[in-house]
Amino acid sequence: MIRRHPLLSVLVLLLLVLLAWAWANRQHLAAFPDIIGAYTAKEYCSCRYVSGNPAAYCEGYVQQYVPISSLLDDEDARRVTASGLGRTHSAAWLGARQGCQLLPNE
Numbered sequence: 001m002i003r004r005h006p007l008l009s010v011l012v013l014l015l016l017v018l019l020a021w022a023w024a025n026r027q028h029l030a031a032f033p034d035i036i037g038a039y040t041a042k043e044y045c046s047c048r049y050v051s052g053n054p055a056a057y058c059e060g061y062v063q064q065y066v067p068i069s070s071l072l073d074d075e076d077a078r079r080v081t082a083s084g085l086g087r088t089h090s091a092a093w094l095g096a097r098q099g100c101q102l103l104p105n106e
Helices: 008-022 026-050 055-061
Strands: 068-074 079-084 087-095 097-101
Touching: 008 026, 026 055, 026 068, 026 079, 026 087, 026 097
Parallel strands: none
Antiparallel strands: 068 079, 079 087, 087 097
């Protein structure tokens, strides 16, 4: 088979290597969806309420290659909620000395 279809053989070998790599890193890959929403909520909150930047600037600041599905900014409570890849995370401004902190998922 290798002599008849060398390109197919290389593709099958690459697929097997990729699957082995994914299996070895399955815990890290499972955590990835949480990173998108948590990073966006925390960094937007810090940009907006710790640094005092305008909302439009902070939206551009937290923009990533993987898009988020929603970003809610509650100015009265100084709380930011971001959803991405099916996971939702919130961050809130605690004060001048504490800054912003991720909130536990409900």
